[in-house]
Amino acid sequence: MMLSELVSTAEAVAATSSRLAKIDALSQLLAHADADELPALTGLLLAAPRQGRLGVGWRGMSALDVTNAADATLTITDVDDALDTLAHTSGSGSTAARSAALTALAARATAPEWDFLSRSMRGELRTGALGGVLLDAIAKASERPAASVRRAAMLSGDLGVTARLALSGTAAELDAVGLEVGRPVLPMLASTAATPTAALEVTGRASVEYKLDGARIQVHRHGDEVGVYTRSLADITHRVPEIVEIVRALPAHDLILDGETLSLDEDGGPRPFQETMSRFGADVARELVLRPWFFDILHVDGRDLLDEPLSTRLHELERVVGEWRMPGIVTDDPDAAEQLSREALTAGHEGVVVKGLDAPYAAGRRGRSWVKVKPVLTYDLVVLAAEWGSGRRSGWLSNLHLGALDPTGEFGEPGEFVMVGKTFKGLTDELLRWQTEQFPPLETRRTQSTVFLRPEFVVEIAIDGVQRSPRYPGGIALRFARVKGYRPDKTPAESDTIQTLRALMRG
Template identity: 30%
Template sequence: MKYQELVDVYSALEATTKRLEKTDIIAEYLKKLDADTIGKVGLLLLGGVFPAWSSEEIGIGAKLVERAVAEAVGTTQAKVEDAVRDEGDIGLACIKLYSKKSQMTFFSQPLTINFVFDSLQKLSKISGSRSTNRKISIILELLSQASATEAKYLTRTITEELRIGVGDGIVRDAIAQAFDIDKKVVERAQMLTNDFSVVARTALLEGASGLSRLNLTPGTPVKPMLAQLSLPVAEIIPEMGTAICETKYDGIRLQVHRNGNEIRIFTRRLENITHALPEIVELFDEYLPHDDYIVEGEVIATRDGKPLPFQNILHRVRRKYNVEEAMENVPLKLYLFDVLYYKEPMIDEPLMTRRETLENIVDTSVDEMNLSTMIIGTPDNIDEIEELFNSSIAAHHEGIMIKDASEPYIPGIRGKKMLKYKAEPETLDMIIVGGTYGIGKRGDFVGSYLVALRDENDEFKTVAYAATGLDDATLEYLTGKMKEIEITTKGREIVVEPKIVLEIAFSEIVESPEYETGYSLRFPVVKNIRKDKGPMDVDTVERLLSMYKAQ
């Protein structure tokens, strides 16, 4: 299958903002593909060649791509950089530069999807001496045979900036439509595998029955079940009937997999951080059975027996070097609260059953390995639940979680079966799309940040400017990061690629025609830089509207 055919699909997708049109375009294209190609397209449509959870990445910087483009079109890297600056995007720069291409490639064959996909995967495996030249050689081979539009999307894929307005939801719906399968079946398969190459290929070859057979596999992370804000306990518990109420810890949520002799640790973003937590790997190896399992918990940083702020644990798990030094300076403590797999998948079992299994397999004889503090909540012991909340706050934790004890585990879904009850104001995870430089002493810093939420098409819609809650060191850090992802700067206004996630607290949601959502936030305060979250982890416009109606 020619790569140009996929490029034509990219172009059509980029030309519309309508979700249903995008779904139709992809669905019609998927019907034409064979089993091998459809798996690769399932990833390429989302701008990559590896599943989202994979630790492998193309890993090519913009400057290297610009150098390859310069060689491919017979110009200087400086002129490529000028074109990128003028057009605001490497892909559009290629359209401009290829129109003036001074070199011709004789006897070139049309690019195929298989060749492009395999070449891009090779880039992740190149290391050692002369690795830069070898990477350039692979990229140059692709670009030299590419048309202008092929080069546009090749360079965007390599730099992980495809920009066609397609997210998981649209690809999921397109697979369902192409093969006449219930969306819920496709969604469940994707939630359990987190790999659209597997889902698309299975849908083509085996249909709904094949997708229904896909299940959890230790070693492959699953999207976490998500919580929404709880109403007062006295209102929620009678509705649930029986709930598991447990302390909410201010740490990083972990999903720990054992597959044979291998233990892997993933974050809620499905990022593999095993290398950063060797002492946690040892704890699981010693204090849990040597059977296959997937368990969930929270890891917090401690000092003198008290939890440290979230940023401490974040810095700890982000560390790539001097890990042993960090282990001494930032001791970690585990609190496990769920098991998704033990010898066999358990996500369809009630939470109460899963909790009992967890209690049976975890040895908590050391201080570092714990189960979450919990009680069984019923309408008859509301006072005990409130006491758990108060004692959790007194111990410097965030509050409590309230979970329906009879419910299965629902990956990737935020609903009323799992609630968070916190003392602090509610927050939203929002993404920076722009900002305004300060004046006077802060003239070199971006002082006000334009933040946005994700809509149903996985596009970002603005909600507010946030300008408080940040010290000078953080302002300097954020400004540096924004310069790295800058799209344009005019006067004091900067527009950036949506990559930096902030946790924003606020007092109230109000209607406002000034922002794209039609709403804004009163007194927004930046609580945290969420380095553990990416663009697709940002809260949604739908959630904003739900919170607005609940005020």
């Protein structure tokens, strides 16, 4: 398939706010492609190339001195080969070779193709939350039930592989995609309620558990081999040896566990989320010891548990992980749930998650089986710009301009971000330093006071609510916004939407 066909479809998808029209356009594209092209094609569409991180940044790309081609000649396979070369060219002395490979690719691409490719390679989604739409498009193009496609995607953790199987395999092959120890699955997510009582009304009898403000981990074990993965399925095994050791000591040979990890201070209180995440990054501060709290079990010793009700899974979890279990109670009594929530907050945690006892483990859309309750309102927003600080903060990029995702294009283009406020509250010296280093490579333009950025950084913001504001394009502004920390585990497409924030006005 020609790259130009992919690019014009991506443009058409970005240009319409109709979910059905998006599904239609994508399913036609998928049906046209050769089966072997599908993993590469889906990776490019989702701005998550199948080769993984390519290490190409805005700076490197904008420095290329190249004239794009006049005519479209590149195929998806040509691009995939070029990305293979880039991914395999690393280490010292590779800069020139990488730059040559990029230049060659840019010279073969037309201007619109190169615009698309350079965004896709850098992991920038123009098309908003495309994953769910693509799942439905795969179902439509392959004429397989959406539920089968969704399940295969959850279990393989890979939409490209799912697309190939759905479009070129048999129905039985698609349904046979199973849980595999060592291959991470998409995590189950929660919806939100205002109080534990309201959450219980949604779920019925439930496991009410502490919600720790740490980082999600999924752990796979086969004998002595242990793998630890993040919420976005990145492998962080070598960064968390203490968790590996704990999992190796559990009484099972094969295991898949879901949980949260966090480090504690000397008094046993939780350390800030930011410190936990720093352990996942490049500079490993080993003195911060992480501990896991497991809240779900998907497999144990040859037995898949994800279709079992939570009550069965919790029983197995208790048996296998013992003291490493997430604190919680099983109840249908609102008073007991409220009491546990108060306890969690007193211990410095974020709130509770209320989980229906009959529900199987299911990933994908946010379901009603898990409901989180956080008394402090926090939202994940995208940094659109930063202003130079003054006084004690002078020389640092400080006051952040915050944007909420507009997936449907109600206030502009679909997938763009609508500004909802500014804040520098909560920014520590360390964060100021970090921002000042990280932001300039993403600069799109600047004024004397402000550096405007490509929307790549997701930041978690606590607010007291929102208020009407004629000043901002979405008609609302955040009240008392303060920074809780960056969310490197989330992409801008996973950030909170303007519609979610506007709903607070009615609530």
